[in-house]
Structure formats: C-alpha cells, structure tokens
Amino acid sequence: MEKFQAGVVLGGVGDALGYRKGRWESCTSGQQIQQELSSLGGLGALKLDTENWPLSDRTLMHMTTAEALITGENKRHFYTEGMRILKNILEAGVRFRLRFGFVNVSLSLPLVRSSGSGCGAATKAMCVGMRYWQPERLDNLVEVAIETGRMTHNHPTGFLGSLCTALFASYALQGKPPVRWGRDLMKVIPKAEEYCRKTIRHMWFYFVAKWQFYLEERGIEDESQNKAAFPDRYDPEESDKVYKRWSSEGRAGHMGHDAPMIAYDALLASGSDWSELCKRAMFHGGEGGATGSIAGCLYGLLYGIDQVPSMLYQNLEKRDLLEELGAKLYKAASTEK
Numbered sequence: 001m002e003k004f005q006a007g008v009v010l011g012g013v014g015d016a017l018g019y020r021k022g023r024w025e026s027c028t029s030g031q032q033i034q035q036e037l038s039s040l041g042g043l044g045a046l047k048l049d050t051e052n053w054p055l056s057d058r059t060l061m062h063m064t065t066a067e068a069l070i071t072g073e074n075k076r077h078f079y080t081e082g083m084r085i086l087k088n089i090l091e092a093g094v095r096f097r098l099r100f101g102f103v104n105v106s107l108s109l110p111l112v113r114s115s116g117s118g119c120g121a122a123t124k125a126m127c128v129g130m131r132y133w134q135p136e137r138l139d140n141l142v143e144v145a146i147e148t149g150r151m152t153h154n155h156p157t158g159f160l161g162s163l164c165t166a167l168f169a170s171y172a173l174q175g176k177p178p179v180r181w182g183r184d185l186m187k188v189i190p191k192a193e194e195y196c197r198k199t200i201r202h203m204w205f206y207f208v209a210k211w212q213f214y215l216e217e218r219g220i221e222d223e224s225q226n227k228a229a230f231p232d233r234y235d236p237e238e239s240d241k242v243y244k245r246w247s248s249e250g251r252a253g254h255m256g257h258d259a260p261m262i263a264y265d266a267l268l269a270s271g272s273d274w275s276e277l278c279k280r281a282m283f284h285g286g287e288g289g290a291t292g293s294i295a296g297c298l299y300g301l302l303y304g305i306d307q308v309p310s311m312l313y314q315n316l317e318k319r320d321l322l323e324e325l326g327a328k329l330y331k332a333a334s335t336e337k
Contacts, residue, residue, distance in 0.1 A: 001326070001327055001330040001331075002304055002305075003173070003300060003301050003302075003304055004130055004301070004326040004327065004329050004330040004333075005300075005305075005322075005323045005326030005327060005330075006300030006301070006303075006304045006305040006326070007126065007130065007169070007172075007297045007298070007300035007301040007326060008062075008066070008127070008297065008300070008322045008323070008325050008326035008329070009300065009305065009313055009316065009319060009322045009323060009326065010296035010297060010299055010300035010305060010308060010313070011059065011062060011126060011293045011294070011296045011297030011300070011322075012055050012059045012293070012296070012313075012316055012317070012318070012319070012322050013048065013292075013296050013308070013312050013313050013316060014278075014281065014282055014289075014291075014292030014293045014294070014295055014296025014297070014299075015055055015056050015058050015059045015123075015289045015290075015292055015293035015296070016048055016053040016054065016055055016056075016059075016289075016316065016317070017046075017048070017053070017278060017282040017283075017288070017289075017292055017296075017312075018281070018282040018283070018287070018288025018289035018290070018291065018292030018293070019053075019054075019055075019056040019058075019288070019289035019292075020053065021052065021053065021054055022056075024036075024283070024288055024289075025056075025287060025288060025289050027285060028240075028251070028285040028286060029236070029240065029285045030236030030237070030239055030240045030283060030284040030285045031235075031236040031237055031240075032285075033236070033283045033284070033285065033288070034236050034279070034283050037283060043275055043278055043309075044275075044309060046311065046312060047311040047312075047314075047315065048311070048312050048313065048315060048316050049315045049316075049317075050315070050317040053316075053317075054317050055316075055317045055318060056289050056293075058120065058123040058124070058289060058290060058293050059293060059318075059322075061120060061123065061124035061152075062123060062124045062125075062126065062127060062293070062297075063318070063321070063322070063325060064124075065124045065125065065127055065128070065148060066127040066130075066131075066325045066328075066329055067325070069127055069128065069131045069144075069329065069332065070325070070328045070329065070332050116152075116153045116154040116155035116157075116158045116159075117153065117155040117156075117157035117158045117255055117256055118153060118158055118254065118255060118256060119158075119161060119253060119254055119255055119256055119258075119259035119287060119290040120152055120153060120158070120290075121148070121149035121150075121152060121153035121158045121159050121161050121162035121256055122149075122158075122161030122162055122164060122165045122256050122259045122260050122290070122294060123165070123259065123290050123293050123294060124148070124152075124162070125145050125148055125149060125161075125162040125163070125165045125166045125169075126165050126166065126168075126169040126294065126297040126298070126301075127169075127325075127329055128141060128144050128145045128148055128162070128166035128169070129141060129145070129165065129166035129167060129168065129169025129170035129171075129172075129173070130169050130170075130173065130301070130326075130329045130330075130333060131144070131329055131332055131333050132144065132166075132170065132333070133169065133170040133173040133174060133333055134170075134174075134333075135170075135174060138170075138188070138191070139191075141166055141167065141170060142163065142188065142191055142192050142195055143195060144166075145159075145162050145163040145166035145167070146159050146160075146162065146163055146192060146195065146196065148162055149161065149162025149163065149256075153256065155256075156206070156207055157206055157207050157248075157255055157256040157257050158255075158256040159256070160189070160192070160207045160256060160257070161207075161255070161256025161257060161259060161260055162256070163188070163192055164185055164256075164257075164260040165260050165263075165294055165298075167181070167184070167185055167188060168181050168185075168260065168264065168294075168298055169297065169298060169301055171184065172298050172301035172302045173301055177226070178264070178267050178268055178302070179220055179225075179226050179227065179228060179268065180226075181264060182211065182214070182215045182218075182220060182264065183215065183220065183221065183223065185211065186208070186211065186212065186215070189207075189208055206248075206257070207256070207257050210246065210248075210257045210258070210261070211257065211261065214246060214261055214265075218230070218265070218268070228268045228269070230269055234269075236283075236284065236285075239280065239284055240252065240284060240285045240286075243258070243262055243284055243285070243286060244285075244286075246258045246261055246262070247286070251286045251287065252284060252285060252286030252287065252291075253284075253286045253287030253288065253290045253291040254286060254287050254290070259287060259290045259291050259294060260294055262280075262281060262284070262291040262295075263281050263291045263292075263294035263295035263298065264298075265280070266280035266281035266291070266295050267281075267295060267298055267299065267302070272302075272303045272307060274299065274307050274308050274309075277295055277296075277299055278292075280295075281294075281295035281296075282295070282296075
C-alpha cells in the first residue's frame with residue numbers, strides 16, 4: 001500500500017515542482033528554470049506549500065479519475081460515474097483558474113483539447129494502471145485507459161498517452177525493469193488497436209512512429225538490449241533540444257506521446273536518484289508539470305517515498321486526500337470484481 005500512496009503523492013509533488021504556480025510551465029528554457037531554482041537554494045531548500053507551490057489541474061484530473069475507479073463497482077457503473085466525474089473535472093478546472101487569476105476561463109480548455117491530442121489524458125491515467133496492475137487484468141487496463149482518455153482527448157495521440165502511462169504504472173508495480181517498458185508498450189498497441197476497431201477509426205501511425213524512433217535513439221528497441229544509451233553531455237540546453245525534437249509542436253511534454261516519453265526517459269537515466277529525476281523531468285523547458293506528474297508517480301510506484309526530502313511533501317496541497325486515494329486504489333486493486 002505504501003507504494004500506491006507514494007505514487008499518488010509524488011505525482012502531485014512532480015506536478016507542483018514543474019508547474020510552480022504557472023511560472024515555470026510557461027517558460028521554454030530549462031537553463032532559466034534551473035538558474036531560478038539555484039537562486040532559491042536548490043531542490044534541497046524547497047518547502048512545498050499550497051500558496052507558493054499549488055497543484056495544477058492535472059493532479060485534480062488524476063484525483064477525480066481515481067475516485068471514479070474506486071467507486072465504480074463494474075464497467076457500466078464506472079463509465080456512468082466517469083461522466084459525472086468528468087463534469088466535476090471541468091468545474092474544478094474553472095475554479096482552479098479563477099483561484100489563480102487566469103483570464104479567458106473556458107470549460108473546454110485546456111482540460112479538453114480542441115485537437116484531442118494533448119498530454120492531459122496521459123497525466124490522469126496512472127491510477128488506471130494502479131487499479132488494474134496485475135498482468136492478467138491487461139484487457140481491463142487497455143479498455144479503461146482508452147475510454148478514460150477518450151472522455152477528454154479523442155485523438156489517438158491523446159488517448160494512447162493515457163494507455164501508455166497506465167501501462168507504465170502497472171509495469172512499475174509488477175516489478176518489471178523500466179528498460180523493458182517501452183518495448184512492451186509497442187506489444188500492447190495492437191491489442192489497443194483491435195479494441196478500438198469496435199468503436200472508432202483513427203490513424204495510429206504518429207504515436208507508434210514517435211515511440212519507435214525514441215526506442216531506437218536510446219538503443220533499447222531490441223529484446224537483447226537492456227541498457228539505454230545516453231549522450232555524454234547533458235545540460236539544460238542540450239535536454240531542451242532533445243525534448244523539442246521529440247515533440248510535435250516545439251513545446252516539450254505538451255502532447256500525449258512526448259509527455260510520458262520524457263518522464264520515461266528521465267526514469268531510465270535517473271534510476272532511484274530523485275534529484276536527477278527532477279532535473280530531467282520537472283525542470284526543463286516546456287510542460288514540466290505534465291512530465292513531472294507522470295515521472296513522480298512512476299518513481300513512487302518503483303521506489304517509494306523514503307529517498308524524497310520530506311519538505312517536498314509534508315505540506316503538499318491535498319496531501320491527506322492523495323494518500324487516502326492511494327490506499328483506496330490499493331484496496332480496490334486487491335479485490336477481484
């Protein structure tokens with residue numbers, strides 16, 4: 001149960017760090033972000049709280065998705081509950097923007113992207129993988145991850161991002177080595193495509209091509225390759241160039257394919273080193289809150305919370321509720337229905 005709780009809480013921590021009340025999420029320079037971090041005393045000096053380091057709407061989406069998974073006694077109940085939860089997500093997003101003074105408040109953006117290919121579906125689906133983490137429940141995971149993603153993001157790049165983060169969360173809980181996750185994702189895509197043929201028709205090529213390119217770049221596309229290859233030089237400027245190359249709109253982590261990709265890449269490079277994970281997943285130019293929320297959650301599911309400085313989560317906004325949701329997900333996942 002502790003890792004379930006750690007996953008949900010550290011997903012919130014990663015979101016808050018990368019978001020920084022909107023200041024860093026609007027910044028396209030990782031170098032500038034890390035310079036500002038240094039001026040604050042570095043990661044070890046930070047104390048997260050509601051006022052200065054609030055959660056973004058991404059974590060609200062993850063929490064409300066988890067609530068639907070917990071209360072849904074069966075698939076039909078889940079989808080009925082999910083539509084009610086979706087309404088709550090949209091209303092929560094509006095309240096969120098009003099609280100921090102955003103203009104042009106809309107019920108449709110950014111929670112429901114006009115193109116349906118954004119990263120929002122990916123950032124709310126880790127709990128799906130926690131709920132259906134056992135290998136024998138893969139069919140449940142595929143269906144629920146896709147349908148949960150489609151509630152807000154109806155393009156394959158969007159809802160396949162939802163499937164990706166759900167799968168990675170389940171792999172973490174299974175104890176599967178992270179170097180295998182990307183390859184195993186590619187094996188599940190045909191199953192997802194087969195499921196979707198029943199109800200939707202879409203082009204899948206872009207998402208798959210991007211991930212195949214990534215796996216080849218890191219040298220882990222083949223079953224015999226069990227160590228990712230990284231360039232010798234790594235600094236904020238270089239990482240921004242790499243992340244932008246993976247993106248489709250020049251904003252790293254903005255879409256359903258590259259938000260989980262950057263989080264996954266950071267996990268591969270960092271191992272259990274929390275500080276290194278933050279540097280790579282939270283403090284880069286672009287959507288650091290999105291990639292941070294995914295990376296933080298997956299880190300918690302893999303390694304727990306013991307290696308994370310307590311000041312980053314002791315006074316985290318909604319911490320008690322996040323821990324409660326983690327415990328309830330564990331209980332729900334342990335009860336076969």
